[in-house]
Amino acid sequence: MTTAKISVNVKEQAILAQKASKELGMLSTQDKNDALYWIAKAIDEQVEDILKANEQDLENGRQNDFDAAYMDRLSLTEERVKEFAEGLRQVAQLEDPSGEVVSEWTLDNGLNVQTVRVPLGVIGMIYEARPNVTADATGLALKSGNAIVLKGGSTAIHSNRAIVKVIKEALVSTKISPDAVQFIDSTDRSATQQLFTMKEHIDVLIPRGGGKLIQAVVNNATVPVLETGVGNCHIYLDKDADVDKAISIFINAKTDRPAVCNAAETLIVHEEFMERHQEQLISALKSSKIGVYGDDAAVKLIPGAMPANEEHWENEFLSLDVAVKIVKDADDAIAHIDRYGTKHSEAIVSENEDTAARFKGLVDAAAVYHNASTRFTDGSALGFGAEIGISTQKLHARGPMGLPALTTIKYVMSGNGQIR
Amino acid sequence: MTTAKISVNVKEQAILAQKASKELGMLSTQDKNDALYWIAKAIDEQVEDILKANEQDLENGRQNDFDAAYMDRLSLTEERVKEFAEGLRQVAQLEDPSGEVVSEWTLDNGLNVQTVRVPLGVIGMIYEARPNVTADATGLALKSGNAIVLKGGSTAIHSNRAIVKVIKEALVSTKISPDAVQFIDSTDRSATQQLFTMKEHIDVLIPRGGGKLIQAVVNNATVPVLETGVGNCHIYLDKDADVDKAISIFINAKTDRPAVCNAAETLIVHEEFMERHQEQLISALKSSKIGVYGDDAAVKLIPGAMPANEEHWENEFLSLDVAVKIVKDADDAIAHIDRYGTKHSEAIVSENEDTAARFKGLVDAAAVYHNASTRFTDGSALGFGAEIGISTQKLHARGPMGLPALTTIKYVMSGNGQIR
Numbered sequence: 001m002t003t004a005k006i007s008v009n010v011k012e013q014a015i016l017a018q019k020a021s022k023e024l025g026m027l028s029t030q031d032k033n034d035a036l037y038w039i040a041k042a043i044d045e046q047v048e049d050i051l052k053a054n055e056q057d058l059e060n061g062r063q064n065d066f067d068a069a070y071m072d073r074l075s076l077t078e079e080r081v082k083e084f085a086e087g088l089r090q091v092a093q094l095e096d097p098s099g100e101v102v103s104e105w106t107l108d109n110g111l112n113v114q115t116v117r118v119p120l121g122v123i124g125m126i127y128e129a130r131p132n133v134t135a136d137a138t139g140l141a142l143k144s145g146n147a148i149v150l151k152g153g154s155t156a157i158h159s160n161r162a163i164v165k166v167i168k169e170a171l172v173s174t175k176i177s178p179d180a181v182q183f184i185d186s187t188d189r190s191a192t193q194q195l196f197t198m199k200e201h202i203d204v205l206i207p208r209g210g211g212k213l214i215q216a217v218v219n220n221a222t223v224p225v226l227e228t229g230v231g232n233c234h235i236y237l238d239k240d241a242d243v244d245k246a247i248s249i250f251i252n253a254k255t256d257r258p259a260v261c262n263a264a265e266t267l268i269v270h271e272e273f274m275e276r277h278q279e280q281l282i283s284a285l286k287s288s289k290i291g292v293y294g295d296d297a298a299v300k301l302i303p304g305a306m307p308a309n310e311e312h313w314e315n316e317f318l319s320l321d322v323a324v325k326i327v328k329d330a331d332d333a334i335a336h337i338d339r340y341g342t343k344h345s346e347a348i349v350s351e352n353e354d355t356a357a358r359f360k361g362l363v364d365a366a367a368v369y370h371n372a373s374t375r376f377t378d379g380s381a382l383g384f385g386a387e388i389g390i391s392t393q394k395l396h397a398r399g400p401m402g403l404p405a406l407t408t409i410k411y412v413m414s415g416n417g418q419i420r
Numbered sequence: 421m422t423t424a425k426i427s428v429n430v431k432e433q434a435i436l437a438q439k440a441s442k443e444l445g446m447l448s449t450q451d452k453n454d455a456l457y458w459i460a461k462a463i464d465e466q467v468e469d470i471l472k473a474n475e476q477d478l479e480n481g482r483q484n485d486f487d488a489a490y491m492d493r494l495s496l497t498e499e500r501v502k503e504f505a506e507g508l509r510q511v512a513q514l515e516d517p518s519g520e521v522v523s524e525w526t527l528d529n530g531l532n533v534q535t536v537r538v539p540l541g542v543i544g545m546i547y548e549a550r551p552n553v554t555a556d557a558t559g560l561a562l563k564s565g566n567a568i569v570l571k572g573g574s575t576a577i578h579s580n581r582a583i584v585k586v587i588k589e590a591l592v593s594t595k596i597s598p599d600a601v602q603f604i605d606s607t608d609r610s611a612t613q614q615l616f617t618m619k620e621h622i623d624v625l626i627p628r629g630g631g632k633l634i635q636a637v638v639n640n641a642t643v644p645v646l647e648t649g650v651g652n653c654h655i656y657l658d659k660d661a662d663v664d665k666a667i668s669i670f671i672n673a674k675t676d677r678p679a680v681c682n683a684a685e686t687l688i689v690h691e692e693f694m695e696r697h698q699e700q701l702i703s704a705l706k707s708s709k710i711g712v713y714g715d716d717a718a719v720k721l722i723p724g725a726m727p728a729n730e731e732h733w734e735n736e737f738l739s740l741d742v743a744v745k746i747v748k749d750a751d752d753a754i755a756h757i758d759r760y761g762t763k764h765s766e767a768i769v770s771e772n773e774d775t776a777a778r779f780k781g782l783v784d785a786a787a788v789y790h791n792a793s794t795r796f797t798d799g800s801a802l803g804f805g806a807e808i809g810i811s812t813q814k815l816h817a818r819g820p821m822g823l824p825a826l827t828t829i830k831y832v833m834s835g836n837g838q839i840r
Contacts, residue, residue, distance in 0.1 A: 026781050105803075111792050113802060120814050121784065203814055219642050224815045245837040252839035360832055361446050364541065372531050372835030381840065382533060383525075394540055394623055394828035395644045396815040408814035412780055415792030417665035419672035420801065 010194040013182040014149055014201035017122045020179035021147035025119045027175055029096040032143055035174035036092040040085040042170035043135065043163075047081045053162035054131065057155060066155070069259070073129040074156055084135035084163070087386060091139040094385045097404040098145040111418045115409045119145030121203040123406060124195045126151045126217055128209030131159035137206070138167055138181055140388055144406040147180040149202060151195060153209070154187035161185060196221040204406075208389060211316075226397065226405065228389030231261035231344035232316055233374045236333040236359065238350035239272040245371055246273070246349040247284045252373040253347065255288050259318045261390060262345050262377040266313065266323040268333045274301060274326055290320050297326035313340045330355050334362050341365060343392045345374035366392055366399035430614040433602040434569055434621035437542045440599035441567035445539045447595055449516040452563055455594035456512040460505040462590035463555065463583070467501045473582035474551065477575060486575070489679070493549040494576055504555035504583070507806060511559040514805045517824040518565040531838040535829045539565030541623040543826065544615045546571045546637055548629030551579035557626070558587055558601055560808055564826040567600040569622060571615060573629070574607035581605060616641040624826075628809060631736075646817065646825065648809030651681030651764035652736055653794045656753040656779070658770035659692040665791055666693070666769040667704045672793040673767065675708050679738045681810060682765050682797040686733065686743040688753045694721060694746055710740050717746035733760045750775050754782050761785060763812045765794035786812055786819035 024032075043050070054076040061071050100117040107113065123141045125148055127133045134150055141148035152160040164183040171178040184191050195202060196217065204224050207217040211230045218225050235253055237246045253264035274281070274297075282302055285292060292298065293308035302324065312323040313336075327333050330348070337346050347369035348359040356370040367377040377400060379387025384402035391397045397405035444452075463470070474496040481491050520537040527533065543561045545568055547553045554570055561568035572580040584603040591598040604611050615622060616637065624644050627637040631650045638645050655673055657666045673684035694701070694717075702722055705712060712718065713728035722744065732743040733756075747753050750768070757766050767789035768779040776790040787797045797820060799807025804822035811817045817825035 022782055022784075107796070107802070111796060113796075115819075222639050224644075224813065226815075242837070248837060248839055256840055362442055364442075365830070367831035367833060369833040370835065372833050372838040373840055375840040376527075376531060376533075376833060376838070377831065381527075383527070393644065395646075398828050399535075399831045408818050410785070411787035411797070411819045413787060413789040413792050413796060415790065417662075417668060418792040418796070419668055420676055420793055420795040 009186075010184060010191050011198065011201070013184065014122065014195075014198050016179040017147040017149050017182045018201045020177040021119065021121045021145075024142070024147060024176055024180050025098070025121070025145045027145065029099075031175040032096065032145065033092040035171060035176045036088045036139055036143060038174050039139075039167050039170040040088040042166050043085040043088070044082060046166045047078050050081050050159065050162045050166065051076055051078065053158040056158040057131075061155060070129060074131070074159075076131060076159060080132065084132060087132075087136055088139040091143045091386050094143065094403055096143065097407045102409055107418075109418050110416065112414045114412045114414075116412050117404070117407045118410045120406055120408050121146060122201060123148045124151070124198070124202040124205040124223065125149065126192060126195065126205060126207045126209075126213065128153040128213060129156050131156045131163060133208055134160045134163045135167070136386065137208075137388070140386060140403060140406060142176060142180065144403045146406055147182070149182045149184065149195065151184040151192050157185070157187055193220070196223060199223050206388065224396075225393075226389070226391060226401070227393040228391055228401075229261055229344075230316060230342045230392065231263070231374075231377075231390070232265050232314070232340060232342040233262060233345045234266045234268055234333075234337050234341060234347070235264045235374065236268040236330070236337075236346075236348045237270060237273045238330060238348055238352065238355055239270040240352035240355060241270075241273055241349040242351055243273075243277045243280060246277070247280060249347065249349055249371070249373050251284055251288050253375055254290060254322055255320060256373070256375055258320055261316075262374050263318070264322065264347075264374055265316050266325065266336075266340070268325045268327055268336060269298075270330075270333075271297070271326050271328060288320070290322055292322060292324050294324040295326060298324040301326070330359055334359060337363055337365075343394075344390065345369065345377040347372065347374050366390065429606075430604055430611050431618065431621070433604065434542065434615075434618050436599040437567040437569050437602045438621045440597040441539065441541045441565075444562070444567060444596055444600050445518070445541070445565045447565065449519075451595040452516065452565065453512040455562060455591060455596045456508045456559055458594050459559075459587050459590040460508040462586050463505040463508070464502060466586045467498050470501050470579065470582045470586065471496055471498065473578040476578040477551075481575060490549060494551070494579075496551060496579060500552065504552060507552075507556055508559040511563050511806050514563065514823055516563065517827045522829055527838075529838050530836065532834045534832045534834075536832050537824070537827045538830045540826055540828050541566060542621060543568045544571070544618070544622040544625040544643065545569065546612060546615065546625060546627045546629075546633070548573040548633060549576050550628075551576045551583060553628055554580045554583045555587070556806065557628075557808070560806060560823060560826060562596060562600065564823045566826055567602070569602045569604065569615065571604040571612050577605070577607055613640070616643060619643050626808065644816075645813075646809070646811060646821070647813040648811055648821075649681055649764075650736060650762045650812065651683070651797075651810070652685050652734070652760060652762040653682060653765045654686045654688055654753075654757050654761060654767070655684045655794065656688040656750070656757075656766075656768045657690060657693045658750060658768055658772065658775055659690040660772035660775060661690075661693055661769040662771055663693075663697045663700060666697075667700060669767065669769055669791070669793050671704055671708050673795055674710060674742055675740060676793070676795055678740055681736075682794050683736075683738070684742065684767075684794055685736050686745065686756075686760070688745045688747055688756060689718075690750075690753075691717070691746050691748060708740070710742055712742060712744050714744040715746060718744040721746070750779055754779060757783055757785075763814075764810065765789065765797040767792065767794050786810065
C-alpha cells in the first residue's frame, strides 16, 4: 500500500465519520442504547472470531519477544471479550449527556437562550496494545452521540480489526450508520500523523497509552487533544500525620495496583515524622517488599535504600519501587511536587487542618487528597461508571472523565424577530 | 537586544508569573477586588502619561500610512482610557468564579469528594492593535485568580508599556504581586513564538485579533489555546419565513455593526422565498446600501450583483457587502454553512418549527438562532458582563466566554484514612 493511498483513505474515513456523526447526534437515547445492546450481543456471539484474530497478534508478539506485561495487555480470553460486551451494556445504562439543557434564560426582549449539551462530533482515538479500548471507546463515543475514528497499535491490529468488523456489521441493523465507526487499518505511522492535523473533520484526539505516545500527540496535533494519563503521584507524610493512617495510606497507594496511573511513585516524609516513626515505616516498606531510591537523608536512614537520580523523581516506576525524599516542611513537599508532579493525584497525610488546606490550595493537580489514598482518582471508584480516561490537563475536563467530557455546549436561541 | 537575551527574559517572565499565580490563587475575592479598584484609580490619575505614550504609536502609525480603521483601533482618548478604569470596576463587581464548589458527594466509605473551581494559573494573551486589551484582559485574569503574560502588537507597544507600568505600580500597594502581570516588552516575533511552547509555565494562550494571528497560534502552539473570533455568519431565509421578520433580521445582522464577528456575511435564500419576496428584499438591500456578490441565480435576480467567488463565501467582508446564495431547501443551506461557516453564529428565519429544529440540530456552531439576529452572540447582550472573547472551538468553552472560562476544576478529597 503506497503512502498516497493511505493518505486518501484516512481523510476519506474521517469525512465518512463526520457525515455519520451529524445524524447520529440527532438520535434518541433509546436508539443509541438499542445499538449498544445489539453490538454487545454480536460480540458475545462472535467471541471465537475475535480470539482467533487475537491469536495472530499473540503469535507475532511471541516471535518478537514482547515482555510478559505487554503480552498480558495484548492477550484476550473468552472472559475478557465477554467483558467488552458487558461494558457496552453498562454504557447503555449510563445517563445520556447529549441534549441536556444546561441553562436557560430569557432576555428582556423575549429572546429565549438555552445552552444545550451536544456531542463533540468526531472523536479520534489513538491507542496502543490493549484491544479492549476498541470496544470501550466505541461504546462511549456512540452513547454520547459521537462518531469515532480508531487508530490502534500495530501489534494489536488483527484483534482490533476483528472487533471493529463485529461492531460495524452489528450497526447495519441499528439506527446508527456503520460509517460512525472508522478503523484506520494500517500499521503505517504516517496514517496516525495524518489524524494530528485533520482539524476540519476530527473534533478531538484522545491518546491512550504510554507517556511517549501521549506527548507525540500533544506536541504535534493541531486537532485539540484530551490529554490522559501519566501519574507521577506523591504521598506527603506531614509532621502532624497520624502514623497508622500515614503508613496504611502510603502502602495502599503504592502496592494496591502499582502499574496504574493513580499509584504512588514518590513518598515525601517530614523529617520529624521520620525521626519519630522511622522503625514503623521501615518495617512497613520491608514487609511490602518495596524497593527504595532515596535522597541523601533517606539513604542514610532506610536500610538497603539506593540513591535516587533525576529519572527516579521524574518518572513513574509502575512497580513496587518508590522514591523517598525527606523534607523540612510542607512547603518543601509542595515545591518538590510542583517540580516533578504530573498534575494527576497528590496526597497529604496530616492531622493539621491548616497545613492540609495550604497543601490542597497550592498543589496544582487534578486531584488533591487529605488523609486518603490516591487510588480513588478513578471513574468507577467515584461512581461515574465507565471513564474515557483521567485528564491531566486543565482545559475542558480535568480528572476522571465520564461521558460529559465527550460533549460540548451549543447556544440555542429562539426568538420571534428580535434584533439589536 | 539579542535573541538570546529575549529568550531568557520571556521564560523568566513566565516563571515569575507562575510563581505569583500560586499566592494569587489563594487570595480572597475582596483582596482581588481591592486591587482592581486600586488599578482603576491609578489609571484615572495617569491618563496623561498613557495618552502621551499612545501619541508615539499614533505618530509611528501615521508615518507608516496605517489605514483609518487601524488608526482608530490604535487610538486612545481621555474618554477611552477612563473606560479602561470603568471596565476594571465592572469586573470587580462580577461574581468570582474561583473557589466555587461545583459538586460535592460522599462515597460509602466516608471519603468526601468536592469539585472546586480554581484559576487556570497563567494566561498568555497574544493580541494586536487595540491597547484596551491590555487593561481588559489583565482585569479578567486577576479577578479570576490568574497571572497574565501580555504580548501585544508591536504597533501599540508604547501604549501597552505605559498601561502596564501604571498597573504594576498600582499592584505594589495591593495583595497581588506585581509579578502577576508580565509584559513582553519586545517587537521581536521570536518572543511570541517562545510563548507557544512554554507549556510548563503557561496554562492557556488566548489570541485576540485577526484570523491570521489566531491561526498562527492554533497551528504552532503546544500550550492549549482558547480560540476566539472569526465569524463567517449566515442568515438563512426559509421558504416558510415571515418576510418582515426575515428582512429585518438580515438587515440588522448585516448593518448594525458590520465589522464585528457576529455580523452576517452571507445571506442564503430559499428559491420560493426569493420568488415571492424578490422586490421587497431588493429594495431593502438597496436602501441599506448593501453590496451584493451572488451565485448565478442571485446575480440574475438582484440588480447590480457581482458574481461571488470562493473568497467571498469563505471570508468575512466586515463591511456592508454580502454574499447571496439561492437554495432549493434547508438542507442545501445547512450544507453550505457546513462547508463555509466558522462555527460562530448561524440563523434560520422560518415559521416552520420542524425546519427550524432540523437547522438548529444539524448546524454545528457556537450559537444557532431561530428567528433572531446573530448580533446577540455577545457577552454583554447575554448578561455576562465583560467577556474574554467568543470561543469558536468546542473544547473547554464555546460561545461568549465569561470569567468561568478562565478557571478549571480540581477534585478535592477529604478523608480520615480511606484506602482502596
